Amino acid sequence: MKVYFDHNATTPLHPEVKKEMAEAMDMFGNPSSMHAWGREARANVEDARRRIAAFVGAQDDEIVFVGSGSEANNTVLSLFVCASNMCIPGTKMRSTIITTKIEHPCVLETSECLAHRGARVKFLDVDRYGKVDLDQLADMLGDDVGLVSVMMANNEIGTIQDIETIAKMAHESGAMMHTDAVQAVGKLPVDVQRLGVDFLTISGHKIYGPKGVGALYVKKGTPYCPLIRGGHQERGRRAGTENTLGILGLGKAVDMRAIEMEAEKQLLGDMKAVLKKGIEEQIDDICFNGHPTESLSNTLNVSFPGAEGEAILLYLDLEGIAVSTGSACASGSLDPSHVLLATGVDAERAHGSIRISLGRGSTMQEVEYMLDVLPRTIQRIRNMSTAYIKGGAHAASR
Amino acid sequence: MLQAGEWVYSEKLKEHFMSPKNIMQGENTDEFDGVGMEGNLQCGDQMMVVINVDKEIQVITDCQWKTYGCASAIASTSILSEMVKGMTLDQAFHISPKDVAKELGGLPDNKIHCSVLGDKALRAAINNYYVRNGMEDKVKQEQVKTICQCMSITDHDIEDAVLEGARTYFELQERTKIGTVCGQCKDEAESLLEKFKHIHFGV
Numbered sequence: 001m002k003v004y005f006d007h008n009a010t011t012p013l014h015p016e017v018k019k020e021m022a023e024a025m026d027m028f029g030n031p032s033s034m035h036a037w038g039r040e041a042r043a044n045v046e047d048a049r050r051r052i053a054a055f056v057g058a059q060d061d062e063i064v065f066v067g068s069g070s071e072a073n074n075t076v077l078s079l080f081v082c083a084s085n086m087c088i089p090g091t092k093m094r095s096t097i098i099t100t101k102i103e104h105p106c107v108l109e110t111s112e113c114l115a116h117r118g119a120r121v122k123f124l125d126v127d128r129y130g131k132v133d134l135d136q137l138a139d140m141l142g143d144d145v146g147l148v149s150v151m152m153a154n155n156e157i158g159t160i161q162d163i164e165t166i167a168k169m170a171h172e173s174g175a176m177m178h179t180d181a182v183q184a185v186g187k188l189p190v191d192v193q194r195l196g197v198d199f200l201t202i203s204g205h206k207i208y209g210p211k212g213v214g215a216l217y218v219k220k221g222t223p224y225c226p227l228i229r230g231g232h233q234e235r236g237r238r239a240g241t242e243n244t245l246g247i248l249g250l251g252k253a254v255d256m257r258a259i260e261m262e263a264e265k266q267l268l269g270d271m272k273a274v275l276k277k278g279i280e281e282q283i284d285d286i287c288f289n290g291h292p293t294e295s296l297s298n299t300l301n302v303s304f305p306g307a308e309g310e311a312i313l314l315y316l317d318l319e320g321i322a323v324s325t326g327s328a329c330a331s332g333s334l335d336p337s338h339v340l341l342a343t344g345v346d347a348e349r350a351h352g353s354i355r356i357s358l359g360r361g362s363t364m365q366e367v368e369y370m371l372d373v374l375p376r377t378i379q380r381i382r383n384m385s386t387a388y389i390k391g392g393a394h395a396a397s398r
Numbered sequence: 399m400l401q402a403g404e405w406v407y408s409e410k411l412k413e414h415f416m417s418p419k420n421i422m423q424g425e426n427t428d429e430f431d432g433v434g435m436e437g438n439l440q441c442g443d444q445m446m447v448v449i450n451v452d453k454e455i456q457v458i459t460d461c462q463w464k465t466y467g468c469a470s471a472i473a474s475t476s477i478l479s480e481m482v483k484g485m486t487l488d489q490a491f492h493i494s495p496k497d498v499a500k501e502l503g504g505l506p507d508n509k510i511h512c513s514v515l516g517d518k519a520l521r522a523a524i525n526n527y528y529v530r531n532g533m534e535d536k537v538k539q540e541q542v543k544t545i546c547q548c549m550s551i552t553d554h555d556i557e558d559a560v561l562e563g564a565r566t567y568f569e570l571q572e573r574t575k576i577g578t579v580c581g582q583c584k585d586e587a588e589s590l591l592e593k594f595k596h597i598h599f600g601v
Contacts, residue, residue, distance in 0.1 A: 308442060310468035311415075314405070318416065328442050329468035329512070336442065348439040384421045385466040386435065386444045392464075393439050395425070 003321045003366045007206075007359030008155050008183060008299060013249070014208035014360075020252040021210065021245055031242050032233065041244050048251025052215055055254045056200065057191035064216045064237045065247050069182040069203030070106035072216035073149075075227040075238075076178045076199045077110045080146045081119045082225060094146030094175065096120040100132055101342040102159075103151050104180060108338070120144070129291040130159030130343050137166065141173040148175050152184035152195075156326060156339040156355055157290030158299030160188065167196040176222065182206055182214075186257040187265065187296055198222045204246060208360065209253030213246030260360060268358045269297035271367045275356060276300060278371040283378050285394065289340055289353060298358040301326075301340075303349040304378050306387030306394050309336075312354050315377045321370060326353040348393075407469060408503030414473035419480055422448055422462035430462075432530065434522025436515045443467040443512060445475050447519040449482070451527055456487045463519075467512060470505055474498050474513035478520060487524050491538065493517050495561075496598060510598055511561040545587055548579035553590055560594040567591060 004012075013021070024044070029037030031045050046060070053060045066072045080097055099111055101123045111121040122140050125133050132150060141148075148170035153160045167177040178199035181190055186207035192200055200217040204210050218224055224237060231239030279286060279302060289301040304312065309327030316323055326337030328351060335341070336350035345353075356370070387394040405412055427433045430448035437444040443466065450460040461479040465472050478498055482490045495514045499505045505513060521538075528536045543553045551574050559573040567588050570576055577584050595601050 306439075306466065308467050308471070311472060314415065314469050327468065329471075329509075346440065347442070351439075351442040384418060384464055384472065386446045386464045387439060387466055388425060389422075389446065389464055390425045390427060392425075 001320050001366070001369050003369055005356045005358060005362070005366070005370065006322045006324050007362075008355065008357035009324055010205045010211065011208045011359055012361065013210065014253055014256045016256050017209055017249050017252045021249045024245055024248045027244060027248075029244075031244060041242075045242055045244055045247050048247050051251050052202070052254050055190075055258055056185065056202070056217060057193045058217050059220060061235065062192075062217055062220055064218055064234050065242060065250075066214045066216050066238055067212060067240075067243070069180065069201050069206075069214045070104075071227065072201040072203075072214050073104070073106045073178075073180055074110050075216060076201070077107065077114060077147070077149065078227055079223070079225055081114045081117045094144055096122060096142075096144045097147045097149065098122045098124060098137065098140050098145055098170075098175075099149045100124040100126060100151070102126055102130055102154055102156075102339045103149070104155060104182070107149060107151070107180060124150070126159075126342050128344050129294075130154055130157050130289075130339070131291065131294070132161055132166065134162075134165065134169070137169060141169060141175065143174060145170075145173060145175040147178060149178040149180070151180040151182075152190070153181070153188065153296050154290070154339060155183045156337060157301045157343070158183075158296035159291040160184070160294045160296065163195045163197065171196065183296065186254070186261060187298060189261075192217050192219070202250075204250040204253060207253045207257050210246045210249040213243050213250050215250065264360055265297050268362065271358055271362060271364060272297060272300050274364070274367050275370065278367075279374065282371065282375040287345075287349060289343065289345060289349075298362075300356045300358075301353060302356070303340075303345065303353040304382075305348055305352055306385045307352050307378050307381040309352055309354055311381050312352075312377060315381065316354075316373065319373045319377070321373060323354045323356050326355070327351045405469075406506050406509075407473070408505075410477075410501075410503040411470060411473040411505070414476040414502070415469045418472055418476040420460075420462045420476065422446075422464050430460075432523040432525075432527030434519045434524070434526055436519040436522060437467075439466055443471050443515050445471065445515040445519045447475070447479070447516065447523045449520075449523045449527060451487065453531070458482050458485050458487065458490055461520075463516075465516075467515075468509075470502075470509040471512040471515070473502060474505075475516045475519075477501050478516045482520065487527070491521055491524050493520065494597070507599065508563060511558070514561060545590065546574075546576045546579075546583045549575050549577075551576040551583075551587075556587060556590045557594045557598075560591060561598060564591070565595065 029041035031042040049063050050060050053063045115121045163179050170177040176198040179197050180201045182203040185202050198219045202215040204213040228239045287303050309325030310329040313325045326340050328336045340350040431451045432449045435446040446464045448462050449458050452459050461482045463475045465475045498513045525537045564570040
């Protein structure tokens, strides 16, 4: 049996998206051209933009197509270190950026880079469930802060933040608000008006759309400066000939999300509950990571002390099951998941964590297969682990 | 279109990961002649090696293990346990991580450090055997030499940094802060850097 439980990493194309993109393969016109070929491409790009805008409660001209979620995040953060002060007046006075310790690396690494270029960056702590500390945010906010960037839902543990409140706090102190909603859009209702954000990041391939395309919501009237220059595309906001096929795919993906999201959320939530219960009942000494309720219904993160994550991942791979892990060994670095460490989980539990992320194709049969394979996999790894020998770290727990 | 590629690991390593040899059964280490353990769970790798020795001829007759770690950690202890059977204690003491990696058909660079603990644990087990059998004089301590007095960095720290990816003096400094105060150790540190690069990566 082949079981793909890694939908937070990426998703397969929705069949309808595939159909739409296949049909559009011959539409090669440059949307900037004035002739018929160009006008056809332009019409389709603008139609996709309109549907995507509607899906998140934005106006058409507030959506900028970009190459990825990472590019969208880089674009927003990079607005705040411009020395000229010309494009975004006032940013020189407000050169502090507040973000969190659990952001995606494209935010964390960009922030660190910006710190070298003169910005001040402050990182918010999270509690044991991964929720941002709002009191700390209140303390950090001040007239030096230009931007608050907090992800809406975390990719590793699924914890959902109260973006509405955070945006309100940011605005009250005169800062702008960005949320990386890559994992939230298409899984939760997302409305930029209700959230009150100035910037919001969307990615195509997390919602059964194609890779290599994302969208950035920029609230009307918000100062802006492009990351990629040299063309008038996207109203001067992102140079480079539009990825027409990708944009069409993203448009269709959003359409399908609008239809399927609500029912799917319930279904995946039920599967997650079965998984959670099964793991709890069949495997000793485990802990779940992330928020017990305010969490994505498709994401389950669990730690198995005494077992190392890369070994778990690869033994599951041999049985046809795909998951991901917070272990250092699978990432090529020496540190385990920064997200789990930020929630106060110790390094061993982080090394021994796996993330199961369900998706629209997931079935209860797959969940049952997982519950058959996972307990014996953990048993097998723990049997060869030093953790349970006489005098070992977990000797007493058996 | 291409099918799914192979793992980052060699076939040989995959084999040992799928069917590890000589895993110690049970939890009691007292019934073995020598026991050695290295690493810890917080770092993501811990290995224990136990040996039985033919006391007449000082040859390892059995070697079993437990490992907490990734696929290359599991496979490298497994293959190590096969390699040392029939070796004299002296031969076994001189097995290097490079020998283990070679036997496994090579390891990705960022995984070399996962195979280092096995031979360390083996040496600890051999020393433990000497101690238990009244041969303290044969115990060989791992020589540790402080290279950077200011930051208290040893040759082992430099070796670890190389195994973790440091290839230039700058990268070594980034990882260890070596030579960032008085800087007098630079020449010695650079020559050790070259030495460990050569030992572990043949460059």
